[in-house]
Structure formats: structure tokens, C-alpha cells
Amino acid sequence: MALFATPAVPARFRFRIDLPQVPVYAWLALVVLIPNLLLIGTSFLSVAEGRIKFEPTLGNYVRLWHSAGFWRLLWKTLQFSLLGAFLGALAAYPMACFVGRAVRNNRSILTVLVLVPLWISLLMRVFSWRLILGQNGVLNSSLVSSGILDTPSSAFLYTGSSVVLTFAYISIPFIFVSTLNAFEKIPQSLIEASQDLGATTVQTFCHVIWPLTRRSLAIGFSLAFLVTVGDYVTPSMVGGINGTTLGVLISSQFGIASNWPFGAALSIALIVAVSVVVGVALWSCPQRGVFSGDETPSGGPPPGARPRLGFIGGSILYGVVVAFLYAPLLLMVVFSFNDSTLQAFPLQRLTFKWYAELAGNSGLIAAAQRSLVVAVCVVLVSSIVGTSFALILHYRNLLYSRAIELLLTLPLAMPSVVLGIVMVLGTEIVGVPPGLARIVIGQASFIMPITMLLVLTRLRRLDPSLLEASLDLGASRLQSFVHVVLPLIRGAAIGGMLLGVTLSADEVMVTLFLAGPSQTLPIWVFNQMRFGFTPSVNAVFTLLGLFALSTVLIGQFISRRRAID
Amino acid sequence: MQQAVGSYVLSLENVAKTYPGNTKRALDRVSFEVAAGEFFSILGPSGSGKTTILRTIAGFEKPDEGRVVMAGGDVTHLPPNRRDLRTVFQSYALFPHLTIGENVQYPLRMSGMGKLERTRKAAEALELVAMEPLAGRLPHLLSGGQRQRAALARAVVSRPQLLLLDEPLGALDLRLRQQMQHTLVSLQKELGIAFVYVTHDQGEALSMSDRVLVMREGRIAQLGRPQDLYFKPRSEFVAEFVGNSNMLPVEFTADHGSYVGSIGGVTFPEMRGDKSGKARVAVRYDNVHIYPAKENSGTSRLSGIVENVLFLGTNIEVDMRCGDLRIMGSLPAGRADSIVAGQAVSIGLDLADASVFHV
Ligand SMILES: Nc1ncnc2c1ncn2[C@@H]1O[C@H](COP(=O)(O)OP(=O)(O)OP(=O)(O)O)[C@@H](O)[C@H]1O
Ligand SMILES: [Mg+2]
Numbered sequence: 001m002a003l004f005a006t007p008a009v010p011a012r013f014r015f016r017i018d019l020p021q022v023p024v025y026a027w028l029a030l031v032v033l034i035p036n037l038l039l040i041g042t043s044f045l046s047v048a049e050g051r052i053k054f055e056p057t058l059g060n061y062v063r064l065w066h067s068a069g070f071w072r073l074l075w076k077t078l079q080f081s082l083l084g085a086f087l088g089a090l091a092a093y094p095m096a097c098f099v100g101r102a103v104r105n106n107r108s109i110l111t112v113l114v115l116v117p118l119w120i121s122l123l124m125r126v127f128s129w130r131l132i133l134g135q136n137g138v139l140n141s142s143l144v145s146s147g148i149l150d151t152p153s154s155a156f157l158y159t160g161s162s163v164v165l166t167f168a169y170i171s172i173p174f175i176f177v178s179t180l181n182a183f184e185k186i187p188q189s190l191i192e193a194s195q196d197l198g199a200t201t202v203q204t205f206c207h208v209i210w211p212l213t214r215r216s217l218a219i220g221f222s223l224a225f226l227v228t229v230g231d232y233v234t235p236s237m238v239g240g241i242n243g244t245t246l247g248v249l250i251s252s253q254f255g256i257a258s259n260w261p262f263g264a265a266l267s268i269a270l271i272v273a274v275s276v277v278v279g280v281a282l283w284s285c286p287q288r289g290v291f292s293g294d295e296t297p298s299g300g301p302p303p304g305a306r307p308r309l310g311f312i313g314g315s316i317l318y319g320v321v322v323a324f325l326y327a328p329l330l331l332m333v334v335f336s337f338n339d340s341t342l343q344a345f346p347l348q349r350l351t352f353k354w355y356a357e358l359a360g361n362s363g364l365i366a367a368a369q370r371s372l373v374v375a376v377c378v379v380l381v382s383s384i385v386g387t388s389f390a391l392i393l394h395y396r397n398l399l400y401s402r403a404i405e406l407l408l409t410l411p412l413a414m415p416s417v418v419l420g421i422v423m424v425l426g427t428e429i430v431g432v433p434p435g436l437a438r439i440v441i442g443q444a445s446f447i448m449p450i451t452m453l454l455v456l457t458r459l460r461r462l463d464p465s466l467l468e469a470s471l472d473l474g475a476s477r478l479q480s481f482v483h484v485v486l487p488l489i490r491g492a493a494i495g496g497m498l499l500g501v502t503l504s505a506d507e508v509m510v511t512l513f514l515a516g517p518s519q520t521l522p523i524w525v526f527n528q529m530r531f532g533f534t535p536s537v538n539a540v541f542t543l544l545g546l547f548a549l550s551t552v553l554i555g556q557f558i559s560r561r562r563a564i565d
Numbered sequence: 566m567q568q569a570v571g572s573y574v575l576s577l578e579n580v581a582k583t584y585p586g587n588t589k590r591a592l593d594r595v596s597f598e599v600a601a602g603e604f605f606s607i608l609g610p611s612g613s614g615k616t617t618i619l620r621t622i623a624g625f626e627k628p629d630e631g632r633v634v635m636a637g638g639d640v641t642h643l644p645p646n647r648r649d650l651r652t653v654f655q656s657y658a659l660f661p662h663l664t665i666g667e668n669v670q671y672p673l674r675m676s677g678m679g680k681l682e683r684t685r686k687a688a689e690a691l692e693l694v695a696m697e698p699l700a701g702r703l704p705h706l707l708s709g710g711q712r713q714r715a716a717l718a719r720a721v722v723s724r725p726q727l728l729l730l731d732e733p734l735g736a737l738d739l740r741l742r743q744q745m746q747h748t749l750v751s752l753q754k755e756l757g758i759a760f761v762y763v764t765h766d767q768g769e770a771l772s773m774s775d776r777v778l779v780m781r782e783g784r785i786a787q788l789g790r791p792q793d794l795y796f797k798p799r800s801e802f803v804a805e806f807v808g809n810s811n812m813l814p815v816e817f818t819a820d821h822g823s824y825v826g827s828i829g830g831v832t833f834p835e836m837r838g839d840k841s842g843k844a845r846v847a848v849r850y851d852n853v854h855i856y857p858a859k860e861n862s863g864t865s866r867l868s869g870i871v872e873n874v875l876f877l878g879t880n881i882e883v884d885m886r887c888g889d890l891r892i893m894g895s896l897p898a899g900r901a902d903s904i905v906a907g908q909a910v911s912i913g914l915d916l917a918d919a920s921v922f923h924v
Contacts, residue, residue: 192625193658195645197672197719207671211662289661289703 031445035426043264060265077245081229084167091321092175098314100183118173119548121506124541126234128328133157158240171224178220182213218285222278230415247417267418336538354539367524375504378443383497386451394459409449416509424513434516442514451496458492498555502548573598574726574759580631591617593783602757606770609780615763619729623652650727651720657712659704666700669719690722710741731763804847811848817841833865836916844923853894854913867912
């Protein structure tokens with residue numbers, strides 16, 4: 001059996017399944033389609049005396065439709081995420097413009113610096129904001145000690161604005177990374193042509209730069225929106241009662257309230273609302289035209305351009321935003337060495353006791369071990385499956401392969417809270433008990449598509465004639481694969497693995513639904529924080545952050561060495 | 566040739582430019598003037614500073630020294646959007662998100678012209694280059710030649726005084742190039758806009774231009790009408806670059822009160838000089854005549870061996886060796902069959918108007 005067929009196959013309309021396609025369809029059915037259909041199905045059931053009644057009913061939806069509380073909560077949820085993404089865009093879009101068009105040297109360092117927070121545990125980032133905003137937090141203690149406030153205020157934490165602030169904080173890297181590429185791609189000659197044709201700087205921005213970047217902005221905005229709207233951990237940690245969102249309500253239906261059908265209906269409502277928002281965002285920023293490729297692809301200003309006002313403004317903005325991104329994290333690291341149970345300045349003596357405490361904590365060690373096992377399993381499954389699916393999608397002519405690809409990546413686009421319960425339903429129905437197996441399946445459902453997409457992107461960029469050249473030079477199909485294709489996609493696959501490790505090690509939102517009593521490290525930490533805070537949490541996060549950073553660095557190093565194209 | 570003061574649209578005065586990080590000057594005190602309605606070409610090998618001149622005129626580069634003056638006054642420190650000129654970019658630089666029509670309207674829109682008016686003007690400009698039917702298309706749906714014409718329409722739509730073109734035909738194939746050359750010349754005559762046209766194709770420069778500027782390593786090698794450059798090159802460099810010339814070593818010796826030159830040991834009485842010693846003479850390919858070896862008319866001939874024959878359509882180029890000299894000759898294609906590689910030939914040189922350069 002050939003590993004890959006030549007792409008053009010005329011008889012597309014014959015329905016034919018060959019062996020390599022079976023796993024793709026199986027994954028699609030078991031991990032994506034059936035669990036999602038279950039969610040829809042469950043939303044039409046009801047609960048009586050604590051047990052699910054298997055009788056179709058529209059009751060949940062009717063209840064939602066008539067509940068003023070639901071509409072208020074939905075509106076508030078959307079508002080938090082929209083505002084967060086909007087504020088994030090306000091900072092990230094000009095910053096991407098600065099890095100993409102004004103900076104010439106060290107552009108990659110400036111980029112990585114903004115992206116690093118993406119690899120640092122979300123829990124850690126949210127938690128660090130608690131350190132700042134909380135009653136005993138840095139903000140309060142410095143306001144009190146400077147005499148502006150008499151007593152610590154509780155007005156900062158547990159409000160809607162603290163949720164919005166944290167969401168904006170989470171949104172910045174997403175929006176930055178999506179728009180940066182669009183700014184870099186605009187050929188310098190287009191900017192010059194516009195000036196040459198009599199446009200002022202403002203006119204050039206409105207008529208050339210904005211139309212060529214707004215699509216990416218909409219995508220980044222949607223991405224940030226999707227991430228924050230499904231986040232029920234942040235609101236519960238920094239939002240308190242005022243910051244409750246739909247996500248929190250949904251998660252409680254699968255926890256304390258234990259009303260799965262109602263939770264499912266809420267999820268469907270959330271998905272519909274989110275789709276509308278994302279649809280509007282993308283629709284209002286259409287993509288028109290494509291670069292024809294004969295423009296000189298030169299990002300950045302012409303050499304010889306001297307720093308001007310815009311450049312100075314851009315540098316200041318960049319500095320402020322990066323400080324905003326890192327200050328909370330650094331604060332946490334500092335407190336992990338601080339000999340005090342209070343998270344406040346002035347600092348006390350330097351101590352390692354919080355780290356020492358970790359070593360003696362059997363719950364923590366068990367959780368860390370579990371996390372390790374989960375990460376290894378998830379990464380193994382995801383990279384093997386993801387790479388082979390990418391090869392199958394690229395080289396075999398699957399019927400509707402584009403649609404299959406989209407469906408396989410669906411879990412990536414789902415709000416985490418919804419993905420969490422979808423995976424609960426999917427594993428419950430086939431009898432996988434809560435615990436490691438469930439966690440691995442749940443995490444693989446969204447880490448596999450990431451690996452797959454990375455490898456697919458690489459495959460699509462490969463020059464198709466490389467393979468033909470190899471065949472022409474007398475290599476068999478198998479040899480060509482081993483000696484040409486495999487080495488070229490190895491970098492992408494390894495990148496996917498490293499990313500998978502950090503994602504798996506940090507995941508809370510989906511895992512929380514699936515873990516049952518077997519807590520992974522982030523879950524354990526999350527529970528610690530819920531039941532009361534010890535400074536050793538700072539120490540755990542510092543270690544986790546170090547781990548994530550070194551993984552990123554290793555990844556960078558490997559990809560740098562393999563940077564052939 | 567020098568234009569009367571005041572009739573020029575552009576004047577460069579001692580413009581010098583060094584790119585940051587380079588030690589060598591990209592432009593070294595370059596001065597010239599372009600008259601209204603003139604077709605002015607800049608010719609030179611790669612890296613000689615042609616693009617730098619254009620970018621300085623357009624305002625994308627600031628000169629370190631010197632001034633750029635246009636009809637309205639000194640523009641050296643004016644930003645590109647405030648200069649009354651347009652550039653046709655080699656890459657066309659059509660905005661990918663705008664249709665061809667919208668691209669052409671762009672400069673009018675920037676200057677605040679109303680929609681009706683600018684639609685009409687854009688249609689007119691597109692008509693000039695026979696592109697009107699494609700006004701509604703996005704750029705990536707056009708062929709290279711069509712994009713080129715759209716870029717041209719966009720550049721001329723607001724009737725600037727001056728149009729800068731940087732190797733605008735570089736990306737086109739031979740046939741399209743020739744078509745576009747005609748389009749360009751007739752457009753230029755019709756609109757009366759001065760063109761500053763950069764190319765490294767000497768045939769193109771000579772056939773299209775009123776005057777040609779030859780650049781060498783950031784300096785002006787020669788500036789003049791095409792026939793001056795062709796028949797009266799002022800340096801070996803220009804002769805070789807412009808005229809498809811053989812540069813042959815000559816030895817002048819005293820002869821009846823004047824000096825006569827000999828090439829490869831053969832004396833050519835019609836070549837007269839005013840001093841003795843070694844020199845080099847530029848002999849254009851079409852001034853080389855090739856005869857069968859046995860035919861010997863008594864006049865001065867070099868004998869050589871044909872090394873290679875290149876068929877170029879209307880003519881052939883013959884590469885010959887005479888001792889350690891290499892001589893290239895150009896003949897009508899009709900004689901292609903009579904000349905083969907390895908054949909012994911007798912070579913005549915037409916030296917009447919050849920330029921001599923003393924070493
Ligand atoms: N952006 C730049 N930075 C540094 N040096 C440059 C830059 N652009 C051009 N140069 C240098 O300036 C000199 C003139 O370059 P220019 O681009 O004007 O040449 P050109 O005549 O247009 O050549 P070509 O025919 O290859 O387009 C060259 O030596 C080149 O290396
Ligand atoms: Mg050039």
C-alpha cells in the first residue's frame with residue numbers, strides 16, 4: 001500500500017474508504033461528533049429527583065428563554081470578554097504595528113517577549129492578579145502605606161472590572177501574535193506607492209494598512225474572545241459574586257448543582273451567542289484580494305529611516321505593555337522567596353522555606369507525578385495521531401478533507417467550559433471512569449489538533465517537487481518518505497510535542513471536569529487556593545513557570561537549528 | 566543639448582548619498598536636469614545607483630548633500646506625498662485589496678476629489694492603456710502585463726509633471742516588453758509628461774529616449790542623446806556598455822608626420838592618431854566584417870578562426886579568435902549558413918568612426 005497517492009485524482013465522487021482513512025473517521029466520530037451530539041441530546045432531557053429522565057423536552061430552553069437572570073448573565077459574560085478583548089486589542093494592535101513595521105533589529109526577541117506569557121500557566125497569571133488586587137494585595141498595601149487609603153479596600157478584587165482587566169491581560173498575546181504577521185507581510189513598496197500617490201500617513205493607514213490588517217485583528221480578537229468566554233476559573237478567582245459568568249454557572253451544573261441537562265442547554269446557548277459574536281467580528285472585517293507575490297516582501301522601514309516621533313511613541317507603548325505583562329509574574333516569583341505569609345511589601349527576609357515545604361507535601365508530589373504521566377501519554381497520543389492525520393489529510397484524497405480538518409480542530413474553537421462537559425459526556429457514555437484515562441482523552445482532544453495543524457502547515461509549505469525529485473532520483477515512495485518528508489516535518493512535530501507538554505501541564509479548565517479524585521498538579525494547586533492560601537503556591541507556580549520557559553527555550557533552540565526555510 | 570534655464574521639470578544639483586553602514590557612496594555628486602516632456606533614461610550596470618537616484622527624486626531617500634529641485638522649487642526636504650511626481654514600481658505595488666479601478670482612483674481620492682469625477686478620470690486613464698474592461702477586477706486576477714498597465718494608469722491619472730519608472734518592464738517576457746515599449750513611448754508623447762526611465766537594457770534606452778544618462782559606480786559616466794553615446798562614447802566603459810563594442814588593443818606608430826594604428830600586428834591606414842604608443846579602440850559588432858579566408862583584397866585584414874556562432878533571429882553574432890584577440894562580429898541572419906564554427910575567416914574592421922582611448 002502506497003503511503004501517499006499523487007494529489008490529483010479525478011474520480012472523487014465514488015465513495016471509497018481505504019485503510020489509512022479509518023482512524024481519521026474513527027477519531028472524528030468518537031472524539032468530536034458523538035460527544036457533541038450527546039451534548040445537544042442531553043440539552044433536551046430533564047432531571048427528576050436527582051436522576052436524568054430520558055424523555056425529550058424543550059423544558060430547559062423554555063426556562064432559559066423566560067429567565068431574566070439568564071439573559072443578564074449572558075450579557076455580562078459577553079461584556080466581560082468583549083471588553084477584555086477590546087482593551088487587549090487597544091494595546092496589542094499598535095504594538096504589533098510597531099514591532100512589525102518600525103523595528104528592524106531584534107524583532108524576534110521583541111516578539112517572543114510578548115508571547116512567553118502564552119506558555120505560562122493561565123492559573124498562575126490569574127493568580128498573580130489576585131496578589132495585586134486582593135485585600136492584602138500589593139495595590140492595597142501600597143495605597144495604605146502611602147496614606148491614600150486608611151484601611152485596605154475590597155473594591156479592587158471581586159468586581160467586574162478585575163475580571164475585565166485579567167481578560168485583557170490574557171488577550172494581549174493572542175491579538176499580538178495574530179496581527180503581527182499581517183503587519184510584517186505588507187510589502188514596503190505598497191506603503192511607498194501610497195505616499196507616492198499623494199497620501200498622508202493617516203490616509204495611508206486608513207486606506208492601505210487598516211484594510212490589509214483588519215482581518216487578522218478580527219481573528220486575534222475572536223481568538224482572545226473564545227479563550228476568555230469559556231474561562232470559568234478567572235471569574236471565580238478574581239470576580240467573586242459580581243464576576244460570575246455563564247461559564248461559572250455551567251460548570252456548577254456539572255458540579256454542585258448537578259443538573260446536566262440544564263448545563264447542556266446553557267452550553268448550547270453559550271455556543272450560539274459566541275458564534276454570533278465571532279461571526280459578526282469576522283464579517284465586519286472582510287478579507288479582500290491577495291498579495292500577488294511579486295511585491296518586494298520587506299517588512300520594516302527602509303534602512304536609513306531615522307527614529308521619529310512614532311518610533312519613540314511605539315517604544316514607550318511596547319515598554320509599558322511588556323511591563324504590564326511581566327510585573328505580576330515577577331511579583332509572584334519575588335514573594336515565593338519572601339519570609340512572610342502576607343503577600344505585601346515591604347519584603348521580609350529571603351527564605352527557601354516555601355520550596356522546602358513543597359518537598360514534604362505528599363499531595364503535591366502525587367499530583368506532580370500524575371501530571372507527568374498525563375503529559376507523557378497526551379503528548380505521545382497527540383504527536384503520533386496528529387502527525388499521521390496530517391500526512392493522511394495531505395497525501396490521501398479524502399472526501400471533503402477540508403471539512404474533516406475543520407471538524408477535527410473543532411475542540412480548539414470551543415469555549416473550554418463547553419469542551420470540558422462535552423468530554424465528560426463522551427467518556428461517560430463509553431464507560432471511561434473519571435481519572436487518568438479521561439484526562440488523557442480530554443486533553444488529547446484539543447492537543448492533537450494543534451500538532452496536526454502544525455505538521456499540516458509545514459507539509460503545505462513544502463515544495464511539492466521535492467517529493468517528485470526524490471522519486472525521480474530513484475527513491476521508492478517509502479524511501480522518499482523516510483529521507484525527504486520525515487526530516488522536513490520533524491521540526492514541526494517536535495514543536496507540537498513541546499507545546500503539548502506545556503499545555504497539558506497547565507490545563508485546568510477541561511481537566512477539572514474529568515479528573516475526579518485524581519488531581520493533576522494545576523488542579524491540586526487550584527484546590528489549594530480555593531481552600532485557603534499558602535505562600536507555597538507561589539513556589540509551585542515559580543517552578544511551573546520555569547518549567548514552561550525552559551520548554552519554550554528548548555523548542556526555540558531546536559527550531560533555530562532547523563530553520564532551513 | 567543643455568536646456569534653457571527654467572524649462573526643466575527636475576534638476577539634481579550635486580546629489581550625494583551614502584547608505585548607512587556602507588563606506589562607498591551610492592551616489593557621488595550627481596547633477597543633471599530633465600526638461601519638460603522629455604523621455605530621459607538612466608542606464609547602468611547593476612549596483613551603479615540607478616534606483617538610488619529614482620528613490621531620491623521620489624523622496625524615499627534623503628540625499629546627504631545636494632539639492633533636488635522641481636519646477637515649483639526645492640523639494641529636497643519634502644515628503645513623497647507632497648511632490649508633483651509619480652513612481653511606477655518594478656513590482657507594480659498595486660493595492661491587493663482594491664480593484665483596478667479603485668487603485669487608479671486612489672491618488673484622486675487622496676486629494677479629495679468627488680466620486681463621480683474620479684470614476685470618470687480613472688476610466689479615462691484606464692482607456693489610455695486599454696484596460697477599461699478590467700476595472701472591476703482585483704489585482705491578483707490579472708496577468709503581469711495587465712498589472713503593469715494598471716500601474717501605469719494609476720501613475721498618470723492625476724497628470725503629474727514627472728513620472729519615474731524603475732525597470733518597469735523587467736518582469737515581462739520579450740514580446741510583452743516590446744509591446745509595452747511602444748505603449749510607453751506613445752503614452753509619453755500623448756500626455757507630454759516627462760519620464761525618468763531606469764533600465765539596464767541599452768537597446769531599450771537608446772530606442773526610446775530623448776537623452777540617456779549612463780551611470781557607473783554612483784557617478785555620471787556620460788549624459789547625451791542616444792546617437793552621441795552610440796557614436797561618440799567618451800570612455801571605454803560607455804563604449805562597451807552602450808555600443809556592443811569590442812575593445813581592441815592598438816599600437817600607434819609614427820607614419821608620414823602623423824601616427825597610424827595597428828591591431829594584432831596588422832596596420833590599418835585609415836586609423837590615424839595624434840600620439841604614439843598603446844591605446845584601445847572600440848569597434849562595434851556591426852563594424853566587423855567577415856570574409857572567407859581565401860578572399861584577399863589587399864586591404865588590411867586580420868585572419869581568425871570562428872569559435873562560436875549565436876543565432877539571434879534577425880542577425881547572428883560570430884565569436885572569433887585571432888591570435889590572442891577575441892573579436893565579436895554581427896552579421897545579417899541571411900549569412901548564417903555560410904559561417905560555421907572552426908572555419909578560418911578573414912576579418913575586416915570599419916574604423917572610420919571608431920573611438921580611440923589612450924591608456
Ligand atoms: N538599502 C540599501 N542599503 C545599503 N546599501 C544599498 C541599499 N540600496 C542600495 N545600496 C547600495 O547602493 C548602491 C547602488 O544601488 P542601487 O540599488 O541604486 O543600484 P541599481 O543601479 O538600481 O542596481 P540594479 O540595476 O541592480 O537595480 C549599490 O552598491 C548597493 O549595494
Ligand atoms: Mg535598481
